Amino acid sequence: MYQIPSLDEVLQAQKRIAPYITRTPLHHYRSLDEIIGAEVYVKHENHQSLGAFKLRGALNTVSQLTEDEKTKGIISSSTGNFGQGVAYAGGIFGVKVVVVVPKTTNPDKIASMKRLGAELILYGSEFDEAREYAEKLSKEKGYFYVHSANEPRLTAGTGTYTLEVLEDQPDIDVIIVPLGGGSGACGACVVAKAVNPNIKVIAVQAEKAQGAYLSWKKGEMVTAPMETIAEGLATAMGYEYTQKILRELLDDFVLVSEKEILKSIVLYLEKTHNLIEHAGASSLGAALKIKDELKGKKIALIASGGNLSIDQLKVALDS
Numbered sequence: 001m002y003q004i005p006s007l008d009e010v011l012q013a014q015k016r017i018a019p020y021i022t023r024t025p026l027h028h029y030r031s032l033d034e035i036i037g038a039e040v041y042v043k044h045e046n047h048q049s050l051g052a053f054k055l056r057g058a059l060n061t062v063s064q065l066t067e068d069e070k071t072k073g074i075i076s077s078s079t080g081n082f083g084q085g086v087a088y089a090g091g092i093f094g095v096k097v098v099v100v101v102p103k104t105t106n107p108d109k110i111a112s113m114k115r116l117g118a119e120l121i122l123y124g125s126e127f128d129e130a131r132e133y134a135e136k137l138s139k140e141k142g143y144f145y146v147h148s149a150n151e152p153r154l155t156a157g158t159g160t161y162t163l164e165v166l167e168d169q170p171d172i173d174v175i176i177v178p179l180g181g182g183s184g185a186c187g188a189c190v191v192a193k194a195v196n197p198n199i200k201v202i203a204v205q206a207e208k209a210q211g212a213y214l215s216w217k218k219g220e221m222v223t224a225p226m227e228t229i230a231e232g233l234a235t236a237m238g239y240e241y242t243q244k245i246l247r248e249l250l251d252d253f254v255l256v257s258e259k260e261i262l263k264s265i266v267l268y269l270e271k272t273h274n275l276i277e278h279a280g281a282s283s284l285g286a287a288l289k290i291k292d293e294l295k296g297k298k299i300a301l302i303a304s305g306g307n308l309s310i311d312q313l314k315v316a317l318d319s
Contacts, residue, residue, distance in 0.1 A: 001235030002152040004245050007194035009152075009310040010159040015135050016282040017059040017157060020092060022048050024161065026168045026300065031271040036287050038294040041172070044307025046276055050084045050112065052232075053304050057183050058085030059145055060157030062093050070095045075143035077134040079180075079231040081125070081305050082148045087118035098143060100134040102126050105232060108309050113212055126226050128236045149181030159187030165193050167298050176254075176283040178304045179203040179212055180232045182242030183211050185319070188302070191248035202249045204286040206230050207255045211237040213266035216246050216253055229312075230261055232279025232305060259284040263310070277308040 024047045031042035045053035062074065073096035076086045077106060083099035090097035097118045101110065104125055113120055123133045131148070138145035161184075171246070175192055179185040185203040192199040205213045206228035214222040215238025226236035256264075264281035268274050276284075283301040287294060307318075 002241055004192055005152050005156040009036045009156045010163055010191055011154040013060040014160045014163055016063055017056055021056060023164060024048060026165055029272050036291045036294060039298040041169055041300045043161060043300055043302050045161055045304050046274060046280060048133050049181050050088055050304055051307040052081035053158060053184060054081040055088050056160050057154035057157035058089040061151055061153040062089035062095060063153050064153055069144040073143050075138050076146040076148060077131040079234055081232060082104050083113045083308060084116060087113050087116035087148055088137035091117050093186050100130040100307055102130045104243045106309055109307055111201055127234050135303050150241040154183040155186045162188040162191040171298060172199060172300045174200045174294060174299040176204060176286050177201045177302040178232060178279045179283045180235050181239055182212060182246060183305060186242050186245040189245060193249050202252045202254055203250055204254050204282045205254060206233045209233055209235060213255060215243050229258055230278035230282060233282060252287055254286040256282050256285040256289060262316045265316040275306045275308055276303045277305045278315050280304040
């Protein structure tokens with residue numbers, strides 16, 4: 001199994017992907033301070049050109065493929081944001097990209113992947129069905145398979161947003177990060193613990209998609225029902241590589257309800273005037289849930305993406 005990326009590898013990734021990404025802002029919101037009782041900073045990955053952090057890891061991975069791997073083309077699976085990142089990276093580096101997505105994927109994300117040049121295959125009703133089909137096709141057709149979690153170059157790439165957080169605010173006490181496959185949370189752990197082992201990293205998953213949480217808790221791969229509306233958290237299981245890092249470096253895990261996620265979308269819109277999607281809003285939901293533990297601390301919430309459809313926003317506003 002691959003090794004955990006070093007801080008130096010994250011620094012190399014930062015240089016490698018810098019020409020193609022936005023260095024997103026870290027904003028302090030006194031309105032959130034009042035609600036949580038802490039000094040609250042939000043890392044706005046929703047300000048990326050594709051509306052989510054996933055292009056960081058995708059760029060770092062695709063940029064390092066061999067010429068033979070690029071010639072074969074690449075295939076991946078996604079609920080939307082990672083697929084957009086891979087499609088974007090493929091366009092930059094001249095690589096054919098195929099993305100397998102669940103049939104229930106946000107139509108706006110599907111349209112974006114197509115605009116970015118990806119060939120899309122709609123398969124299954126949830127992420128892990130799409131993932132298994134992508135793995136099957138990679139073997140049958142010879143595509144290079146880019147796993148959305150079990151890939152150290154993804155972790156190094158996604159770690160760059162935590163690097164930016166700590167460059168802007170070195171004295172952060174707690175980082176709260178959404179977790180689906182785990183590359184973002186792992187990147188946060190790698191960077192935070194290398195810079196300052198006292199920084200606490202907390203992952204967030206939906207109560208209705210506990211696969212990664214249960215895998216971390218039990219120390220073995222667990223599959224659990226996946227019924228959340230949060231696309232970016234919608235994985236039914238833990239993945240071996242990211243779980244290895246989480247078990248070694250993650251401090252804590254928080255589960256949030258669907259109601260808490262929807263409330264956080266509305267709060268973000270009201271208090272920060274930002275449109276944050278379900279997964280990205282979960283970090284605020286977790287902070288609200290454990291605010292007694294966060295009192296008086298300086299915290300960074302990772303708003304991992306903002307690709308929310310009008311229909312999804314309506315549901316949140318009506319909840």
